[in-house]
Amino acid sequence: MPKKRKKDRKARKRRVPGQAGTVAEVEDFLDDEECEELEAHEDRDIFRQFTQVYPAPADAVQAACSGEQVEWHGRVEGGLMRHRVLGGDNPVVEQAVFMDGFLASASCCGWLQAQDTAKAERGILTTLAELHEVCRPVLEAEIRTIRPDYRAQELHPFSEEAGDGPQGFPRFGLRVTYPARELTDWEQTRDPATWNMAQVFSSFLGYDEQIPELGRDALIARLQLNGVPAIRCVRCGVPLTDRHPRWNGVWTCPIAEIGTLCEVSSDAYDHDGTYMFTDSDFGHPHQPEHSLLT
Numbered sequence: 001m002p003k004k005r006k007k008d009r010k011a012r013k014r015r016v017p018g019q020a021g022t023v024a025e026v027e028d029f030l031d032d033e034e035c036e037e038l039e040a041h042e043d044r045d046i047f048r049q050f051t052q053v054y055p056a057p058a059d060a061v062q063a064a065c066s067g068e069q070v071e072w073h074g075r076v077e078g079g080l081m082r083h084r085v086l087g088g089d090n091p092v093v094e095q096a097v098f099m100d101g102f103l104a105s106a107s108c109c110g111w112l113q114a115q116d117t118a119k120a121e122r123g124i125l126t127t128l129a130e131l132h133e134v135c136r137p138v139l140e141a142e143i144r145t146i147r148p149d150y151r152a153q154e155l156h157p158f159s160e161e162a163g164d165g166p167q168g169f170p171r172f173g174l175r176v177t178y179p180a181r182e183l184t185d186w187e188q189t190r191d192p193a194t195w196n197m198a199q200v201f202s203s204f205l206g207y208d209e210q211i212p213e214l215g216r217d218a219l220i221a222r223l224q225l226n227g228v229p230a231i232r233c234v235r236c237g238v239p240l241t242d243r244h245p246r247w248n249g250v251w252t253c254p255i256a257e258i259g260t261l262c263e264v265s266s267d268a269y270d271h272d273g274t275y276m277f278t279d280s281d282f283g284h285p286h287q288p289e290h291s292l293l294t
């Protein structure tokens with residue numbers, strides 16, 4: 001099972017600039033009781049439909065080999081994951097987690113900025129591989145406190161076409177495949193550190209506080225080093241692009257509620273007796289870092 005989220009709801013509900021939309025934001029609208037219910041429901045529903053239809057991996061392999069699409073995807077504890085069976089001569093079960101959070105928005109903006117998107121794509125894959133190398137021992141050690149002989153799976157970065165990706169931005173993630181014919185139980189395909197790797201991409205569990213390489217400055221620096229021209233706002237810190245065709249030449253970030261609007265201190269909205277509106281109601285544009293601008 002993935003690690004439990006911190007119980008501090010306030011901390012979880014606080015919107016983190018640069019954080020992509022997640023289940024937690026939906027939870028803003030729920031009270032604590034509904035929240036607990038949602039969590040219990042989340043836990044119960046993991047794989048349930050999937051495993052009801054395919055009680056054992058062999059059943060799923062048979063279905064996949066006869067052309068059926070055998071796939072589960074969803075969010076567990078806020079982390080975006082997929083489980084699927086790929087048929088063929090050597091069928092495999094794939095356990096995948098997807099890039100998310102600040103790294104995803106920074107990668108997307110960097111990819112949109114790039115002159116050479118193939119090079120940017122390679123850079124994002126390298127970044128994912130490096131981050132996994134950094135995180136894997138930490139995730140493994142956590143699970144070893146309860147399972148001393150545990151070894152975390154080695155994951156491989158991947159990208160794939162995403163039908164709804166912005167301007168063709170691919171879907172990125174990390175995955176492991178298990179030769180399906182060797183499996184007797186689904187549990188053999190549920191590596192807990194792999195699941196927890198999905199949580200690394202969100203800020204909920206505080207891995208970014210525990211692992212310095214996951215800090216925002218460090219992520220931006222690593223992307224840049226790997227040839228991804230990731231640019232941030234010097235004022236509010238969100239990743240930026242001015243190459244989205246709907247916002248041509250305007251610096252924006254792929255988080256709908258932020259977009260082109262730089263975050264300003266909330267007292268700018270305190271009108272303090274002003275009848276209509278003040279000049280600050282027009283907001284401020286983002287201010288890109290200049291290091292990578294040409």
Ligand SMILES: [Zn+2]
Binds near residue numbers: 234236237261285286
């Ligand atoms: Zn800004």
